[in-house]
Amino acid sequence: MLEKLVIPRNTKFEDRNLIVEGDVLIGANSKIGYGIVARKVVVGDRSEIRGDVLGREEVRLGSWCNVKGNVISKGEAYVGEFTSIEGRLTVYGDLEIGRNVKIKRGFEARGLITIQDPMPIVMFILLYIMAMLKLGRAEEIEELFDEDFQNPLEVPENSELSLDYIKTSKDVLIKGSRVLGNLRCRDAKVFESELYGSVRGRDVVVDRSRVHGMVEGRNVYIVNGSTVLGKIVAENVYMEEGCVVEGSMVGKKGVWIKPKVEFPDFEEGENEG
Secondary structure, three states, X not given: OOOEEEEOOOOEEOOOEEEOOOOEEEOOOOEEXXXXXXXXXXXXXXXXXXXXXXXXXXXXXXXXXXXXXXXXXXXXXXXXOOXXXXXXXXXXXXXXXXXXXXXXXXXXXXXXXXXXXXXXXXXXXXXXXXXHHHOOOHHHHHHHHHHHOOOOEEEOOOOEEOOOEEEOOOEEEEEOOEEEOEXXXXXXXXXXXXXXXXXXXXXXXXXXXXXXXXXXXXXXXXXXXXXXXXXXXXXXXXXXXXXXEOOOEEEEEEEEEEOOOOOOOOOOOOOOO
């Protein structure tokens, strides 16, 4: 289960596509308002992708998914039962496909085609972890997560990622990317990034970043030369000297401007406050 929405370094938000250097992991019941281009694309059950899906190595779609565009896998592909693809499915490797899959514009697979119910990847990983724990081989569990998924974009279940909004009930971490959309989440850290939209959460950290919009939260931290091109509304506002806020700052309990501000460490090793 994905516990945080993570946008990794060098993720590109284009008008129609999300382009990711590594992998993409999407939790169940999520809505993605873009096409996806990544190394591996893994989509949970009952999720919707409003564009094309291109996996440079693999594509795995859970059951009851809906893809509005084409699906292309340069390697293997897995399509769960009752999933619908409104474009064409093209697979350069083996294809494993479930029952009652609808593909509007047909499909082509250059490898072996197996028609069955593919095991959901979450279940596969769970069974694998249980087996390794019984054998006392915990180091192989670490290797599974270190090697199978490279620098993934992670979208927790029941989340939305679109040109207008990034919505989730979980925390959000944005690293080294240019991101479009108004962010709505629990806690948020925008690190070495540029966000074209507003931010609303509980604890919000803007670190070495530039936000083109309003920032709202319980506690807001503006640190390490960051800029907010909008106003800030919070209970507490903490800002380091050298940062810029072009709008007003409203702190119901106070506004503190100091040479150095301590802020929540959302990811180990990145808090220098």
